[in-house]
Amino acid sequence: MDKDFAARRRRDLIIAAVLAVIAALTPLFVKDVVVQNILILTLMYAGLSQSWNILSGYCGQISLGHALYFGLGAYTTELLFTKFGVLPWFGMLAGGVVSALIAMGLGYPFFRLRGHYFVIATIVIAEIGLLLFHNWEWAGAAMGITIPIRGDSWLKFQFLRTKLPYFYFALALCCLAWFVTWWLENSKWGFWWRAVKDNPDAAESLGVDVFNSKMGAAAVSAFLVAVGGSFYAQFVSYIDPESVMGFQFSLLMALPAVLGGIGTLWGPVLGAAILIPLTELTRFKFGGSGRGVDLIVYGTLIVLISLALPRGLLSLFSRPKKTGAAR
Amino acid sequence: MGLLYGLIAVGLALIFGLMDVTNFAHGEFLMIAMYLSFFLFAFFAIDPLLSAPLVAAALFIFGAVVYLLIVRFAMRAKANAGMVQIFTTFGLAIVMRGLAQFFFTPDYRSIPQSWLGGKTISVAGIFLPEPQLVGALVSILAFAGLYFFIHRTDFGRALEATREDPGAVALVGIDKNRVFAFGWGLGAALVGLAGAIMASFFYIYPDVGASFALIAYVTVALGGFGSVFGAFAGGIIVGLVEATTALVLPPSLKSVGIYAVYLLVVFIRPRGLFGSI
Numbered sequence: 001m002d003k004d005f006a007a008r009r010r011r012d013l014i015i016a017a018v019l020a021v022i023a024a025l026t027p028l029f030v031k032d033v034v035v036q037n038i039l040i041l042t043l044m045y046a047g048l049s050q051s052w053n054i055l056s057g058y059c060g061q062i063s064l065g066h067a068l069y070f071g072l073g074a075y076t077t078e079l080l081f082t083k084f085g086v087l088p089w090f091g092m093l094a095g096g097v098v099s100a101l102i103a104m105g106l107g108y109p110f111f112r113l114r115g116h117y118f119v120i121a122t123i124v125i126a127e128i129g130l131l132l133f134h135n136w137e138w139a140g141a142a143m144g145i146t147i148p149i150r151g152d153s154w155l156k157f158q159f160l161r162t163k164l165p166y167f168y169f170a171l172a173l174c175c176l177a178w179f180v181t182w183w184l185e186n187s188k189w190g191f192w193w194r195a196v197k198d199n200p201d202a203a204e205s206l207g208v209d210v211f212n213s214k215m216g217a218a219a220v221s222a223f224l225v226a227v228g229g230s231f232y233a234q235f236v237s238y239i240d241p242e243s244v245m246g247f248q249f250s251l252l253m254a255l256p257a258v259l260g261g262i263g264t265l266w267g268p269v270l271g272a273a274i275l276i277p278l279t280e281l282t283r284f285k286f287g288g289s290g291r292g293v294d295l296i297v298y299g300t301l302i303v304l305i306s307l308a309l310p311r312g313l314l315s316l317f318s319r320p321k322k323t324g325a326a327r
Numbered sequence: 328m329g330l331l332y333g334l335i336a337v338g339l340a341l342i343f344g345l346m347d348v349t350n351f352a353h354g355e356f357l358m359i360a361m362y363l364s365f366f367l368f369a370f371f372a373i374d375p376l377l378s379a380p381l382v383a384a385a386l387f388i389f390g391a392v393v394y395l396l397i398v399r400f401a402m403r404a405k406a407n408a409g410m411v412q413i414f415t416t417f418g419l420a421i422v423m424r425g426l427a428q429f430f431f432t433p434d435y436r437s438i439p440q441s442w443l444g445g446k447t448i449s450v451a452g453i454f455l456p457e458p459q460l461v462g463a464l465v466s467i468l469a470f471a472g473l474y475f476f477i478h479r480t481d482f483g484r485a486l487e488a489t490r491e492d493p494g495a496v497a498l499v500g501i502d503k504n505r506v507f508a509f510g511w512g513l514g515a516a517l518v519g520l521a522g523a524i525m526a527s528f529f530y531i532y533p534d535v536g537a538s539f540a541l542i543a544y545v546t547v548a549l550g551g552f553g554s555v556f557g558a559f560a561g562g563i564i565v566g567l568v569e570a571t572t573a574l575v576l577p578p579s580l581k582s583v584g585i586y587a588v589y590l591l592v593v594f595i596r597p598r599g600l601f602g603s604i
Contacts, residue, residue: 062409109594115409116349117593120548124586127541131583251417258410295425302418307400310411 009186012265016182019269020175027164036163038280040235043170044228046272049256050177051224056254057263058181058190059217060197061111064250065122068129069099069222071245073229075133078145078239092230096223103222104215111214126250133241144240147233166235173231174269177224181265189216197263225253259305261312270313331525333562334466335539336546337473338517340558343547345477346510347490348398349412352420353543354536356515358427360386360522361531365436368526376461379523383516390515391508393419398511399504420536427533435530462524469517470559476513477555486510542582545589551602560600564588 023043030036048070056062076098077091086094106125113121134142184190192213195203204210233239260271279298286293309315335357342350360382367378401415477483489496489506496503529535546565550557565585572584592600 064413109590113593113597116343116552117548117597117599119413120544121590121593123541124545124589128583128586131580135577135580254410255414258414262410293425293429295421296429297425299418299421299423299425302421303397303415306411306414306418307397 009182012182016175016178020171023171024168027167033163034284036167038277040163040167040170041280042272042276043167043174044232044235045252045256045276046269047170047174047177048225048228048253049260049268049272050174050181051221051228052253053257053263053268054181054184054193054224055214055217055221057257057267058185058197059193059214060263061214061217062119062254063122063221064119064247064254065124065126066221066225066253067245067247067249068126069103069225070229070232070249070253071126071129071133071241072099072102073226074233074239074244075139075145075229076226077230078147078233079139082145082148088230088234092227095226095230099222099226099229100219103218107215107218111211111218123247123250126245126247130241130245130247133245140240142240144238144243147237147239166231169231170235173224173228178265178269180220180224184220185265189213193217194263255302257312259302259309259312261314264312264314267312267314274313331462331466331521331562332539332542332546332565333559334462334469334521334524335518336543336550336558336562337466337469337555338514338521339543340547340550340555341473341510341517342514343544343552345486345490345553345555346507347552348402348507349409349416350398350514351413351416351540352393352423353518354538354540355420355423355427356386356390356518356536357522357525357539358531358533358536359389359423360519361526361529361535362427362431363519364523364526365531375523375527379465379520382523383519386519386522387512387516391512393515394508394511395504399507402507424533424536431533433533435532437530462521465520465524466562469520470555473513473517474555474559482506482509542585545585548599549589549592551599554599554601557599557601 026039027036030039048066052063052066073092073095076095077088080086080091080094081088110118110121110125133139139145184193192203192208192210195206195208196210196213200210229244233244236243256271256275257268258271259267259275260269261267278301282294282297286297305313335353338356339350339353342348342353363382363385364375364378367373367381368375373381397415397419398412401412477486485496485501485506489501489503496506542565546561547558548561549564550559550561565588568584568588569581573581576583
């Protein structure tokens with residue numbers, strides 16, 4: 001490993017630690033509930049997008065169906081909690097494991113597909129999940145599940161009077177997703193993924209286990225997204241199929257990574273830090289009219305950013321690479 | 328119903344399937360066409376069936392303009408071309424939905440009285456709703472026309488050649504942008520046709536496109552990218568599967584059958600039924 005790379009990785013870790021500490025201190029100064037809410041959502045989407053980025057960015061398997069894992073995480077946690085009284089902390093783990101297993105089960109046939117066929121298959125499978133939950137009486141069908149209020153407690157991960165615990169959990173999730181990405185970037189898998197993304201056939205011929213490396217990426221990615229889903233369910237304390245498994249979540253997970261820089265370590269965090277406050281603010285400012293002005297503003301921004309910076313916002317900061325630029 | 332999906336899908340087959348450009352705003356094209364048809368009816372009392380050519384012409388211009396103003400630049404992206412296309416067209420879709428909400432309000436509208444609406448025709452003892460029947464006829468004609476167009480005219484060859492190798496095409500003097508702008512116009516005109524016919528028997532609201540768009544993508548992919556006939560076959564299969572699913576499962580699950588068949592087909596044949604890419 002060359003020295004530059006090692007130095008860069010150490011620098012990334014230090015920057016991340018500093019940012020995390022700064023983020024952890026913000027609630028001391030920010031008391032406004034609306035702003036805290038936006039911060040929580042930003043951290044959550046940063047974490048989700050970071051997880052999405054593992055499969056779609058690093059490994060190059062563009063998934064627009066991650067809402068499935070988000071919803072599975074939310075539903076597993078809440079079904080276990082409301083029906084069997086299992087604490088959300090265990091539900092969260094269970095949701096992650098269920099999602100990772102399902103991701104691998106789906107990966108078995110899915111990873112044979114390429115290009116548009118793969119992307120459409122991911123959208124379709126999430127849509128099937130959505131429709132099934134819509135019709136599943138035991139799981140509340142279209143009515144969803146209202147999480148019973150049992151008072152503030154860390155044990156049940158439920159807080160009514162303050163949003164701070166949610167904030168710190170979202171921060172922890174974001175840090176975890178970042179750290180997993182950072183760690184995997186330099187592992188055997190990280191190198192395999194990039195090889196698979198660039199040219200799967202060449203990778204295969206050089207002895208990369210293409211299929212299993214895709215499976216690994218899918219499992220890690222789905223697990224983390226499901227934990228995010230569990231968190232979201234506890235945070236909003238009411239879930240229905242549309243609100244945790246809808247197509248918009250698949251896009252909201254992908255957008256920050258794409259805007260910030262897909263397949264990069266910092267892209268999702270940067271993208272989320274800009275996109276989510278923007279989304280919430282436009283909704284806050286223009287959404288009340290009910291006349292779609294927030295949609296117009298938001299959509300225009302997406303078009304402009306993706307046209308102007310196809311490599312994402314991060315490309316503004318990085319100098320052109322010595323290699324790789326040769327085309 | 329299947330042929331109706333076919334009709335929505337045929338325009339997409341041209342844009343998505345033949346030119347290999349992702350268009351996530353296809354459903355919104357449909358929505359605009361339905362509104363146009365509605366307003367032509369509301370203000371000038373032109374029946375949707377008559378206004379269909381007008382709507383198609385308007386959508387042709389719209390499609391070409393969208394290509395020249397936006398998609399052209401998305402295709403030029405050197406990195407992540409696929410994602411850039413997905414998100415620019417998706418952003419466009421959001422803007423169009425927002426604009427529709429802004430100008431037309433989110434209310435549900437419908438065309439109460441039209442030549443086709445609510446009437447049925449009896450063929451050999453089977454009652455068929457007229458709008459669907461006309462939709463089916465137009466759909467077959469549109470597919471036949473497109474098939475002829477792609478395989479028998481110079482433009483069709485130019486289009487395929489441009490997708491295959493834009494560089495080489497430029498060398499023999501074909502203007503890539505002109506060809507693709509025309510292709511986008513044509514694709515949009517076809518969905519305009521679909522919108523005008525559907526306006527006579529469907530509620531019209533800003534989000535109407537979303538419910539049809541996914542099925543249109545599935546239809547095109549099921550038939551296989553790069554094949555007009557595939558999209559047509561895909562449309563028929565989707566219609567049949569939907570009808571069969573509705574018999575055995577609750578109506579709200581009818582799309583599950585379509586999605587399951589898509590997955591089954593691509594697992595067995597990863598490039599769709601008649602796909603060439």
